[in-house]
Amino acid sequence: MKKIINTSNAPAPIGPYNQAILSNGTLYISGQIPLNPKSGELVSGDIKKETKQSMENLKAILTEAEMTFENVVKSSIFLSDMKQFTEVNEVYASYFNAETAPARETVEVANLPKFVNVEISMIAVK
Numbered sequence: 508m509k510k511i512i513n514t515s516n517a518p519a520p521i522g523p524y525n526q527a528i529l530s531n532g533t534l535y536i537s538g539q540i541p542l543n544p545k546s547g548e549l550v551s552g553d554i555k556k557e558t559k560q561s562m563e564n565l566k567a568i569l570t571e572a573e574m575t576f577e578n579v580v581k582s583s584i585f586l587s588d589m590k591q592f593t594e595v596n597e598v599y600a601s602y603f604n605a606e607t608a609p610a611r612e613t614v615e616v617a618n619l620p621k622f623v624n625v626e627i628s629m630i631a632v633k
Contacts, residue, residue, distance in 0.1 A: 516567035518542040521620065527568050529633075534572050538585065538628040539564040540620055554591045554624055558598040561627045566602070569631060576602050578631040582611040585626040589615040595625055 512527035513519075517539065520526060527536040541550040541560035544567070550560040569575055586595060592613060603609070609629070619626045 512568060512572045514567050514571035516544055516571070517564040518544045518547075527572060529572055532633040534569070534574060534578070534629075534631040534633070536565060536568050536629045536631070538583075538620075538626040539568070540623045540626050542621070542623075549621060549623060551623070554594045555598050557623065557625050558595045558627075561625055562598065562602050565627060565629055569629075572631070572633075574631050574633060577604070577607060578633060579603075579609045579629050580632050581630040582609050583628045584611065584613040585616045585619055586613060587616065587619060587622075587624045589613075591624065599627075 508530065510529040511525045512529055512534065513525055517526055524537055527534055539561045541557035543550060543560060544564065550556050569578065584595065586592065
């Protein structure tokens with residue numbers, strides 16, 4: 508059985524998917540890009556601000572599912588330029604306790620939706 512998780516505090520899906528699916532206590536969160544859910548505008552020009560917006564979108568979805576970043580067990584970060592890794596990692600790290608941080612991979616990709624510089628997805632367990 509799966510439960511659809513959607514919140515107006517994160518960007519609406521731009522395709523045939525949902526923000527997240529909760530199944531048997533595991534939350535699968537779709538990749539979040541730096542799209543401001545209130546204005547519908549992309550945050551761009553500063554990778555730290557872009558990463559923060561993506562993380563805030565993830566936080567809103569976790570909150571809707573009655574979870575926090577402490578519930579996250581796996582993250583995937585997609586970057587358009589691996590040279591931005593240090594700055595992205597700095598912002599990302601501010602959302603986690605280093606001792607309980609999730610497993611993660613970070614990969615450089617050719618393009619991302621709307622040609623953004625960062626997209627982050629997560630898996631969390633209740």
